[in-house]
Amino acid sequence: MEDTIRRTTTDAVYETLLDEIVSLKILPGTKVSETEIARRFGVSRQPVRNAFTRLGNKDLLLIRPQKATEVRGFSMDRIALARLVRLSVEVEITRHAVMRWNSDCNAELEDNIALQEQAIQAGDLAKFHALDYDFHRSICTLSDNPMAFEVILDCKQKVDRLCMLSLTNDIEAKSVLKDHRGIAEGLASGDLEKALNTTRKHLSRLDQTINFIHDTHPGYFE
Amino acid sequence: MEDTIRRTTTDAVYETLLDEIVSLKILPGTKVSETEIARRFGVSRQPVRNAFTRLGNKDLLLIRPQKATEVRGFSMDRIALARLVRLSVEVEITRHAVMRWNSDCNAELEDNIALQEQAIQAGDLAKFHALDYDFHRSICTLSDNPMAFEVILDCKQKVDRLCMLSLTNDIEAKSVLKDHRGIAEGLASGDLEKALNTTRKHLSRLDQTINFIHDTHPGYFE
DNA sequence: ATGGTAAAACTGGTATCCAAGTTTTGTCAA
DNA sequence: TTGACAAAACTTGGATACCAGTTTTACCAT
Secondary structure, three states: OOOOOOOOHHHHHHHHHHHHHHOOOOOOOOEEOHHHHHHHHOOOHHHHHHHHHHHHHOOOEEOOOOOOEEEOOEOHHHHHHHHHHHHHHHHHHHHHHHHOOOHHHHHHHHHHHHHHHHHHHOOOHHHHHHHHHHHHHHHHHHOOOOOHHHHHHHHHHHHHHHHOOOOOOHHHHHHHHHHHHHHHHHHHOOOHHHHHHHHHHHHHHHHHHHHHHHHHOHHHEO | OOOOOOOOHHHHHHHHHHHHHHOOOOOOOOEEOHHHHHHHHOOOHHHHHHHHHHHHHOOOEEOOOOOOEEEOOEOHHHHHHHHHHHHHHHHHHHHHHHHOOOHHHHHHHHHHHHHHHHHHHOOOHHHHHHHHHHHHHHHHHHOOOOOHHHHHHHHHHHHHHHHOOOOOOHHHHHHHHHHHHHHHHHHHOOOHHHHHHHHHHHHHHHHHHHHHHHHHOHHHEO
Protein backbone atom coordinates (compact mmCIF):
# COMPACT_ATOMS: atom_id res chain seq x y z
CA MET A 1 0.00 0.00 0.00
CA GLU A 2 2.54 2.57 -1.09
CA ASP A 3 0.48 5.69 -1.28
CA THR A 4 3.43 7.81 -2.26
CA ILE A 5 2.03 10.79 -4.05
CA ARG A 6 3.37 11.07 -7.58
CA ARG A 7 5.36 14.16 -8.38
CA THR A 8 3.64 16.16 -11.05
CA THR A 9 4.85 18.83 -13.40
CA THR A 10 2.95 21.33 -11.29
CA ASP A 11 5.01 20.28 -8.28
CA ALA A 12 8.25 20.82 -10.14
CA VAL A 13 7.27 24.29 -11.33
CA TYR A 14 5.96 25.18 -7.89
CA GLU A 15 9.06 24.07 -6.04
CA THR A 16 11.43 25.80 -8.40
CA LEU A 17 9.55 29.08 -8.30
CA LEU A 18 9.15 28.83 -4.52
CA ASP A 19 12.89 28.49 -4.10
CA GLU A 20 13.61 31.33 -6.48
CA ILE A 21 11.20 33.65 -4.72
CA VAL A 22 12.23 32.73 -1.19
CA SER A 23 15.91 32.98 -2.03
CA LEU A 24 15.29 36.34 -3.72
CA LYS A 25 16.56 35.14 -7.07
CA ILE A 26 13.31 36.74 -8.19
CA LEU A 27 12.89 40.07 -6.44
CA PRO A 28 9.63 41.46 -5.04
CA GLY A 29 7.68 43.44 -7.60
CA THR A 30 8.96 41.39 -10.52
CA LYS A 31 6.21 40.64 -13.00
CA VAL A 32 5.88 37.00 -13.90
CA SER A 33 3.80 35.89 -16.85
CA GLU A 34 2.22 32.47 -17.16
CA THR A 35 3.24 32.09 -20.78
CA GLU A 36 6.76 33.29 -20.10
CA ILE A 37 7.30 30.82 -17.26
CA ALA A 38 5.68 28.09 -19.32
CA ARG A 39 8.17 28.74 -22.13
CA ARG A 40 11.04 28.74 -19.67
CA PHE A 41 10.11 25.35 -18.23
CA GLY A 42 9.06 23.94 -21.56
CA VAL A 43 5.58 23.11 -20.31
CA SER A 44 2.07 24.30 -21.04
CA ARG A 45 0.29 27.08 -19.21
CA GLN A 46 -1.76 24.67 -17.13
CA PRO A 47 0.83 23.49 -14.60
CA VAL A 48 2.16 27.02 -14.36
CA ARG A 49 -1.31 28.27 -13.50
CA ASN A 50 -1.62 25.63 -10.81
CA ALA A 51 1.75 26.56 -9.37
CA PHE A 52 0.80 30.25 -9.46
CA THR A 53 -2.35 29.49 -7.53
CA ARG A 54 -0.38 27.70 -4.84
CA LEU A 55 2.14 30.50 -4.59
CA GLY A 56 -0.72 32.97 -4.42
CA ASN A 57 -2.18 31.05 -1.49
CA LYS A 58 1.15 31.35 0.26
CA ASP A 59 1.04 35.13 -0.23
CA LEU A 60 4.14 34.96 -2.40
CA LEU A 61 2.43 35.99 -5.62
CA LEU A 62 -0.10 38.71 -6.20
CA ILE A 63 -2.44 37.54 -8.93
CA ARG A 64 -4.80 40.13 -10.34
CA PRO A 65 -7.09 38.92 -13.10
CA GLN A 66 -6.46 40.55 -16.44
CA LYS A 67 -3.44 42.26 -14.92
CA ALA A 68 0.08 41.04 -14.58
CA THR A 69 0.98 38.67 -11.80
CA GLU A 70 3.87 39.83 -9.69
CA VAL A 71 6.02 38.65 -6.83
CA ARG A 72 4.59 40.12 -3.70
CA GLY A 73 6.68 42.50 -1.68
CA PHE A 74 7.33 42.18 1.99
CA SER A 75 4.68 43.29 4.41
CA MET A 76 5.70 44.31 7.90
CA ASP A 77 2.26 43.19 9.07
CA ARG A 78 2.56 39.72 7.58
CA ILE A 79 6.08 39.33 8.86
CA ALA A 80 5.04 40.43 12.33
CA LEU A 81 2.24 37.88 12.22
CA ALA A 82 4.55 35.09 11.11
CA ARG A 83 6.91 35.92 13.92
CA LEU A 84 4.09 36.08 16.44
CA VAL A 85 2.77 32.69 15.42
CA ARG A 86 6.20 31.13 15.51
CA LEU A 87 6.99 32.60 18.90
CA SER A 88 3.64 31.51 20.29
CA VAL A 89 4.03 27.93 19.10
CA GLU A 90 7.65 27.70 20.12
CA VAL A 91 6.81 28.92 23.62
CA GLU A 92 3.99 26.45 24.00
CA ILE A 93 6.12 23.64 22.64
CA THR A 94 8.80 24.45 25.17
CA ARG A 95 6.19 24.29 27.89
CA HIS A 96 5.26 20.80 26.73
CA ALA A 97 8.88 19.78 26.35
CA VAL A 98 9.96 20.66 29.85
CA MET A 99 7.24 18.43 31.22
CA ARG A 100 8.41 15.29 29.46
CA TRP A 101 12.11 15.93 29.38
CA ASN A 102 14.50 13.08 30.13
CA SER A 103 18.12 12.13 29.67
CA ASP A 104 17.56 10.89 26.12
CA CYS A 105 16.17 14.25 25.12
CA ASN A 106 19.15 15.85 26.72
CA ALA A 107 21.56 13.69 24.77
CA GLU A 108 19.91 14.50 21.45
CA LEU A 109 20.07 18.22 22.04
CA GLU A 110 23.62 18.10 23.35
CA ASP A 111 24.77 16.20 20.28
CA ASN A 112 23.21 18.80 18.08
CA ILE A 113 24.81 21.64 20.01
CA ALA A 114 28.21 19.99 19.81
CA LEU A 115 27.88 19.81 16.04
CA GLN A 116 26.83 23.46 15.95
CA GLU A 117 30.01 24.36 17.75
CA GLN A 118 32.08 22.38 15.29
CA ALA A 119 30.33 24.04 12.36
CA ILE A 120 31.08 27.49 13.73
CA GLN A 121 34.72 26.66 14.35
CA ALA A 122 34.96 25.31 10.82
CA GLY A 123 33.29 28.46 9.53
CA ASP A 124 30.63 26.38 7.81
CA LEU A 125 27.62 28.66 8.11
CA ALA A 126 25.44 26.56 5.82
CA LYS A 127 25.95 23.56 8.05
CA PHE A 128 25.25 25.69 11.09
CA HIS A 129 21.96 26.86 9.69
CA ALA A 130 20.97 23.28 8.94
CA LEU A 131 21.76 22.37 12.54
CA ASP A 132 19.83 25.38 13.80
CA TYR A 133 16.95 24.00 11.81
CA ASP A 134 17.38 20.56 13.42
CA PHE A 135 17.63 22.04 16.90
CA HIS A 136 14.17 23.53 16.75
CA ARG A 137 12.74 20.47 15.07
CA SER A 138 14.18 18.29 17.81
CA ILE A 139 12.38 20.26 20.46
CA CYS A 140 9.13 19.76 18.55
CA THR A 141 9.55 16.01 18.21
CA LEU A 142 10.85 15.60 21.76
CA SER A 143 7.83 17.47 23.07
CA ASP A 144 5.66 15.01 21.14
CA ASN A 145 4.44 17.62 18.68
CA PRO A 146 6.36 16.72 15.53
CA MET A 147 3.89 18.36 13.18
CA ALA A 148 4.29 21.68 14.96
CA PHE A 149 7.61 22.09 13.24
CA GLU A 150 5.84 22.46 9.91
CA VAL A 151 4.08 25.52 11.26
CA ILE A 152 7.32 26.90 12.62
CA LEU A 153 9.00 26.21 9.30
CA ASP A 154 6.26 27.97 7.40
CA CYS A 155 6.68 31.04 9.56
CA LYS A 156 10.44 30.84 9.41
CA GLN A 157 10.43 30.82 5.61
CA LYS A 158 8.50 34.05 5.43
CA VAL A 159 11.02 35.78 7.65
CA ASP A 160 14.01 34.14 6.03
CA ARG A 161 13.01 35.55 2.65
CA LEU A 162 13.35 39.02 4.11
CA CYS A 163 16.59 38.26 5.89
CA MET A 164 18.23 37.14 2.68
CA LEU A 165 18.86 40.83 2.15
CA SER A 166 21.12 40.94 5.17
CA LEU A 167 24.46 39.21 5.25
CA THR A 168 24.94 36.94 8.22
CA ASN A 169 28.22 36.88 10.06
CA ASP A 170 29.57 34.32 12.47
CA ILE A 171 29.34 36.69 15.43
CA GLU A 172 25.61 36.35 15.00
CA ALA A 173 25.97 32.59 14.81
CA LYS A 174 27.79 32.56 18.12
CA SER A 175 24.94 34.46 19.76
CA VAL A 176 22.47 31.98 18.32
CA LEU A 177 24.52 29.12 19.66
CA LYS A 178 24.55 30.75 23.07
CA ASP A 179 20.75 30.99 22.95
CA HIS A 180 20.51 27.33 22.03
CA ARG A 181 22.70 26.46 24.99
CA GLY A 182 20.46 28.50 27.26
CA ILE A 183 17.33 26.80 26.02
CA ALA A 184 18.92 23.37 26.38
CA GLU A 185 20.05 24.19 29.90
CA GLY A 186 16.61 25.39 30.84
CA LEU A 187 15.06 22.18 29.55
CA ALA A 188 17.69 19.98 31.17
CA SER A 189 17.33 21.58 34.57
CA GLY A 190 13.56 21.79 34.37
CA ASP A 191 13.80 25.55 34.58
CA LEU A 192 10.81 26.52 32.44
CA GLU A 193 11.24 30.24 32.93
CA LYS A 194 14.82 30.15 31.77
CA ALA A 195 13.91 28.13 28.70
CA LEU A 196 11.03 30.47 27.87
CA ASN A 197 12.96 33.67 28.41
CA THR A 198 15.82 32.44 26.29
CA THR A 199 13.41 31.36 23.57
CA ARG A 200 11.83 34.81 23.55
CA LYS A 201 15.20 36.49 23.38
CA HIS A 202 16.28 34.07 20.67
CA LEU A 203 13.33 34.80 18.43
CA SER A 204 13.47 38.55 18.99
CA ARG A 205 17.04 38.61 17.75
CA LEU A 206 15.87 39.54 14.26
CA ASP A 207 14.16 42.75 15.33
CA GLN A 208 17.05 45.01 14.43
CA THR A 209 17.78 43.18 11.19
CA ILE A 210 14.22 43.48 10.00
CA ASN A 211 13.96 47.15 10.85
CA PHE A 212 17.30 47.76 9.16
CA ILE A 213 16.14 46.07 5.98
CA HIS A 214 12.88 47.99 6.11
CA ASP A 215 14.85 51.23 6.17
CA THR A 216 17.45 50.30 3.59
CA HIS A 217 15.20 48.52 1.09
CA PRO A 218 11.85 50.30 1.33
CA GLY A 219 11.13 49.48 -2.32
CA TYR A 220 10.71 45.80 -1.55
CA PHE A 221 7.86 46.50 0.86
CA GLU A 222 4.27 46.97 -0.12
CA MET B 1 -7.28 53.06 -7.35
CA GLU B 2 -9.93 50.45 -6.58
CA ASP B 3 -7.95 47.27 -6.53
CA THR B 4 -10.99 45.15 -5.71
CA ILE B 5 -10.19 41.67 -6.85
CA ARG B 6 -12.70 40.39 -9.37
CA ARG B 7 -14.77 37.40 -8.34
CA THR B 8 -14.12 34.56 -10.70
CA THR B 9 -15.97 31.38 -11.48
CA THR B 10 -13.26 29.53 -9.60
CA ASP B 11 -14.08 31.57 -6.50
CA ALA B 12 -17.74 30.66 -6.71
CA VAL B 13 -17.04 26.95 -7.06
CA TYR B 14 -14.44 27.08 -4.31
CA GLU B 15 -16.65 28.88 -1.84
CA THR B 16 -19.63 26.64 -2.43
CA LEU B 17 -17.60 23.46 -2.07
CA LEU B 18 -15.79 24.85 0.96
CA ASP B 19 -19.07 25.51 2.69
CA GLU B 20 -20.46 22.11 1.78
CA ILE B 21 -17.38 20.33 3.08
CA VAL B 22 -17.01 22.34 6.27
CA SER B 23 -20.70 22.04 7.08
CA LEU B 24 -20.53 18.30 6.37
CA LYS B 25 -23.12 18.49 3.61
CA ILE B 26 -20.45 16.45 1.84
CA LEU B 27 -19.14 13.80 4.20
CA PRO B 28 -15.53 12.71 4.55
CA GLY B 29 -14.58 9.95 2.17
CA THR B 30 -17.04 11.09 -0.48
CA LYS B 31 -15.54 10.91 -3.93
CA VAL B 32 -15.84 14.07 -5.94
CA SER B 33 -15.17 14.07 -9.66
CA GLU B 34 -14.04 17.12 -11.59
CA THR B 35 -16.38 16.41 -14.48
CA GLU B 36 -19.29 15.69 -12.18
CA ILE B 37 -18.86 18.95 -10.25
CA ALA B 38 -18.35 20.80 -13.51
CA ARG B 39 -21.67 19.48 -14.80
CA ARG B 40 -23.38 20.40 -11.54
CA PHE B 41 -22.21 24.00 -11.70
CA GLY B 42 -22.60 24.26 -15.44
CA VAL B 43 -18.98 25.22 -15.94
CA SER B 44 -15.97 23.62 -17.53
CA ARG B 45 -13.43 21.46 -15.78
CA GLN B 46 -10.96 24.33 -15.58
CA PRO B 47 -12.39 26.35 -12.67
CA VAL B 48 -13.26 23.13 -10.87
CA ARG B 49 -9.66 22.03 -11.07
CA ASN B 50 -8.55 25.35 -9.67
CA ALA B 51 -11.02 25.09 -6.84
CA PHE B 52 -9.91 21.52 -6.14
CA THR B 53 -6.32 22.66 -5.93
CA ARG B 54 -7.23 25.29 -3.37
CA LEU B 55 -9.24 22.86 -1.29
CA GLY B 56 -6.38 20.42 -1.50
CA ASN B 57 -4.05 23.08 -0.13
CA LYS B 58 -6.40 23.50 2.80
CA ASP B 59 -6.21 19.76 3.48
CA LEU B 60 -9.92 19.42 2.76
CA LEU B 61 -9.52 17.36 -0.39
CA LEU B 62 -7.22 14.44 -0.99
CA ILE B 63 -6.08 14.61 -4.59
CA ARG B 64 -4.06 11.69 -5.84
CA PRO B 65 -3.01 11.67 -9.49
CA GLN B 66 -4.96 9.23 -11.60
CA LYS B 67 -7.11 8.31 -8.63
CA ALA B 68 -10.45 9.65 -7.58
CA THR B 69 -10.39 12.82 -5.51
CA GLU B 70 -12.17 12.52 -2.20
CA VAL B 71 -13.10 14.66 0.75
CA ARG B 72 -10.44 14.14 3.35
CA GLY B 73 -11.40 12.54 6.60
CA PHE B 74 -10.56 13.98 9.95
CA SER B 75 -7.11 13.43 11.32
CA MET B 76 -6.57 13.52 15.06
CA ASP B 77 -3.03 14.69 14.40
CA ARG B 78 -4.10 17.62 12.24
CA ILE B 79 -6.84 18.56 14.67
CA ALA B 80 -4.44 18.40 17.59
CA LEU B 81 -2.07 20.64 15.66
CA ALA B 82 -4.78 23.15 14.84
CA ARG B 83 -5.77 23.25 18.49
CA LEU B 84 -2.18 23.63 19.61
CA VAL B 85 -1.57 26.53 17.24
CA ARG B 86 -4.76 28.25 18.27
CA LEU B 87 -4.06 27.83 21.96
CA SER B 88 -0.49 29.06 21.53
CA VAL B 89 -1.53 32.17 19.66
CA GLU B 90 -4.46 32.90 21.92
CA VAL B 91 -2.22 32.63 25.00
CA GLU B 92 0.39 34.93 23.53
CA ILE B 93 -2.27 37.39 22.40
CA THR B 94 -3.68 37.47 25.90
CA ARG B 95 -0.22 38.20 27.22
CA HIS B 96 -0.04 41.20 24.87
CA ALA B 97 -3.57 42.27 25.68
CA VAL B 98 -3.13 42.45 29.43
CA MET B 99 -0.22 44.84 28.93
CA ARG B 100 -2.17 47.41 26.99
CA TRP B 101 -5.56 47.00 28.57
CA ASN B 102 -7.62 50.08 29.39
CA SER B 103 -11.18 51.05 30.17
CA ASP B 104 -12.17 51.25 26.50
CA CYS B 105 -11.07 47.67 26.00
CA ASN B 106 -13.08 46.73 29.02
CA ALA B 107 -16.19 48.40 27.68
CA GLU B 108 -15.95 46.61 24.35
CA LEU B 109 -15.64 43.22 25.94
CA GLU B 110 -18.38 43.91 28.47
CA ASP B 111 -20.76 44.94 25.73
CA ASN B 112 -20.05 41.74 23.89
CA ILE B 113 -20.56 39.63 27.00
CA ALA B 114 -23.87 41.35 27.73
CA LEU B 115 -25.06 40.47 24.24
CA GLN B 116 -23.93 36.89 24.76
CA GLU B 117 -26.08 36.70 27.85
CA GLN B 118 -29.07 38.03 25.97
CA ALA B 119 -28.53 35.54 23.16
CA ILE B 120 -28.46 32.64 25.60
CA GLN B 121 -31.61 33.81 27.37
CA ALA B 122 -33.31 34.15 24.01
CA GLY B 123 -32.12 30.68 23.08
CA ASP B 124 -30.48 32.06 19.95
CA LEU B 125 -27.48 29.78 19.64
CA ALA B 126 -26.50 31.04 16.20
CA LYS B 127 -26.28 34.56 17.54
CA PHE B 128 -24.29 33.33 20.50
CA HIS B 129 -21.76 31.63 18.27
CA ALA B 130 -21.37 34.80 16.24
CA LEU B 131 -20.72 36.72 19.45
CA ASP B 132 -18.27 34.06 20.62
CA TYR B 133 -16.51 34.69 17.33
CA ASP B 134 -16.47 38.44 17.98
CA PHE B 135 -15.22 37.99 21.53
CA HIS B 136 -12.02 36.33 20.45
CA ARG B 137 -11.56 38.72 17.54
CA SER B 138 -11.93 41.65 19.92
CA ILE B 139 -9.09 40.39 22.07
CA CYS B 140 -6.93 40.17 18.96
CA THR B 141 -7.66 43.69 17.80
CA LEU B 142 -7.46 45.13 21.31
CA SER B 143 -4.07 43.53 21.77
CA ASP B 144 -3.00 45.23 18.55
CA ASN B 145 -2.70 41.99 16.62
CA PRO B 146 -5.76 42.10 14.38
CA MET B 147 -4.33 39.72 11.79
CA ALA B 148 -3.80 37.05 14.42
CA PHE B 149 -7.50 36.38 14.35
CA GLU B 150 -7.18 35.01 10.83
CA VAL B 151 -4.85 32.34 12.15
CA ILE B 152 -7.19 31.57 15.01
CA LEU B 153 -10.11 31.43 12.60
CA ASP B 154 -8.27 29.06 10.31
CA CYS B 155 -7.58 26.73 13.23
CA LYS B 156 -11.11 27.10 14.52
CA GLN B 157 -12.64 26.08 11.19
CA LYS B 158 -10.74 22.80 11.15
CA VAL B 159 -12.05 21.90 14.57
CA ASP B 160 -15.54 23.20 13.88
CA ARG B 161 -15.90 20.86 10.93
CA LEU B 162 -15.40 17.97 13.29
CA CYS B 163 -17.71 19.37 15.92
CA MET B 164 -20.57 19.63 13.43
CA LEU B 165 -21.11 15.98 14.28
CA SER B 166 -21.97 16.85 17.84
CA LEU B 167 -25.09 18.70 18.79
CA THR B 168 -24.49 21.72 20.96
CA ASN B 169 -26.76 22.48 23.86
CA ASP B 170 -27.17 25.65 25.80
CA ILE B 171 -25.66 24.19 28.97
CA GLU B 172 -22.42 24.19 27.01
CA ALA B 173 -23.04 27.77 25.94
CA LYS B 174 -23.39 28.81 29.56
CA SER B 175 -20.01 27.28 30.36
CA VAL B 176 -18.48 29.12 27.44
CA LEU B 177 -19.99 32.37 28.65
CA LYS B 178 -18.55 31.72 32.09
CA ASP B 179 -15.11 31.25 30.53
CA HIS B 180 -15.50 34.50 28.62
CA ARG B 181 -16.36 36.28 31.84
CA GLY B 182 -13.29 34.81 33.51
CA ILE B 183 -11.02 35.93 30.69
CA ALA B 184 -12.54 39.41 30.70
CA GLU B 185 -12.14 39.66 34.48
CA GLY B 186 -8.52 38.58 34.26
CA LEU B 187 -7.82 41.20 31.62
CA ALA B 188 -9.72 43.91 33.47
CA SER B 189 -7.92 43.30 36.74
CA GLY B 190 -4.56 42.84 35.13
CA ASP B 191 -4.44 39.29 36.44
CA LEU B 192 -2.50 37.61 33.64
CA GLU B 193 -2.48 34.19 35.27
CA LYS B 194 -6.24 34.16 35.65
CA ALA B 195 -6.72 35.20 32.03
CA LEU B 196 -4.29 32.56 30.81
CA ASN B 197 -5.65 29.75 32.93
CA THR B 198 -9.18 30.52 31.87
CA THR B 199 -8.12 30.66 28.25
CA ARG B 200 -6.49 27.25 28.53
CA LYS B 201 -9.54 25.79 30.21
CA HIS B 202 -11.75 27.44 27.60
CA LEU B 203 -9.90 25.95 24.68
CA SER B 204 -9.60 22.51 26.23
CA ARG B 205 -13.34 22.32 26.60
CA LEU B 206 -13.64 20.40 23.33
CA ASP B 207 -11.45 17.52 24.47
CA GLN B 208 -14.33 15.28 25.45
CA THR B 209 -16.39 16.19 22.43
CA ILE B 210 -13.58 15.35 20.04
CA ASN B 211 -12.80 12.05 21.71
CA PHE B 212 -16.49 11.22 21.72
CA ILE B 213 -16.79 11.87 18.02
CA HIS B 214 -13.65 9.87 17.38
CA ASP B 215 -15.23 6.91 19.13
CA THR B 216 -18.70 7.22 17.66
CA HIS B 217 -17.72 8.10 14.08
CA PRO B 218 -14.45 6.25 13.48
CA GLY B 219 -15.28 5.94 9.79
CA TYR B 220 -14.82 9.67 9.25
CA PHE B 221 -11.22 9.52 10.43
CA GLU B 222 -8.29 8.60 8.29
C1' DA C 1 -17.25 -18.75 -6.81
C1' DT C 2 -13.08 -17.23 -8.92
C1' DG C 3 -9.57 -15.29 -11.98
C1' DG C 4 -8.33 -12.73 -15.70
C1' DT C 5 -9.15 -9.43 -19.07
C1' DA C 6 -11.32 -5.67 -21.24
C1' DA C 7 -13.87 -1.45 -20.75
C1' DA C 8 -14.82 2.68 -18.19
C1' DA C 9 -13.47 6.43 -15.23
C1' DC C 10 -10.32 9.53 -13.25
C1' DT C 11 -6.69 13.05 -12.98
C1' DG C 12 -2.54 15.49 -15.24
C1' DG C 13 -1.03 17.70 -19.11
C1' DT C 14 -1.15 19.82 -23.86
C1' DA C 15 -3.04 22.65 -27.39
C1' DT C 16 -6.26 26.11 -29.12
C1' DC C 17 -9.45 29.47 -28.88
C1' DC C 18 -12.07 33.30 -26.96
C1' DA C 19 -13.49 36.92 -23.43
C1' DA C 20 -12.46 40.82 -20.70
C1' DG C 21 -9.48 43.88 -18.82
C1' DT C 22 -5.01 46.59 -18.71
C1' DT C 23 -0.88 48.53 -20.57
C1' DT C 24 1.85 49.95 -24.14
C1' DT C 25 2.40 51.91 -28.52
C1' DG C 26 1.61 54.72 -32.30
C1' DT C 27 -0.60 58.11 -34.83
C1' DC C 28 -2.49 62.44 -35.60
C1' DA C 29 -3.68 67.11 -34.45
C1' DA C 30 -2.74 71.40 -32.14
C1' DT D 1 7.16 69.30 -28.95
C1' DT D 2 3.19 67.94 -26.74
C1' DG D 3 -1.41 66.20 -25.92
C1' DA D 4 -5.27 63.25 -26.82
C1' DC D 5 -7.08 59.33 -28.58
C1' DA D 6 -7.30 54.99 -30.89
C1' DA D 7 -5.32 50.63 -31.98
C1' DA D 8 -2.43 46.91 -30.91
C1' DA D 9 -0.35 43.96 -27.68
C1' DC D 10 -0.08 42.27 -23.57
C1' DT D 11 -2.35 39.89 -19.21
C1' DT D 12 -5.30 36.24 -16.75
C1' DG D 13 -9.83 33.42 -16.71
C1' DG D 14 -12.54 30.19 -18.94
C1' DA D 15 -14.21 26.66 -22.45
C1' DT D 16 -13.33 22.77 -25.23
C1' DA D 17 -11.10 18.81 -27.17
C1' DC D 18 -7.81 15.45 -26.84
C1' DC D 19 -4.16 12.16 -25.14
C1' DA D 20 -1.45 9.52 -21.56
C1' DG D 21 -1.07 6.84 -17.55
C1' DT D 22 -3.30 4.82 -13.77
C1' DT D 23 -7.02 2.83 -11.18
C1' DT D 24 -11.45 0.99 -10.72
C1' DT D 25 -15.21 -1.61 -12.42
C1' DA D 26 -17.62 -5.04 -14.93
C1' DC D 27 -18.06 -8.95 -17.36
C1' DC D 28 -17.04 -13.38 -19.01
C1' DA D 29 -14.90 -17.83 -19.13
C1' DT D 30 -13.31 -21.44 -16.34
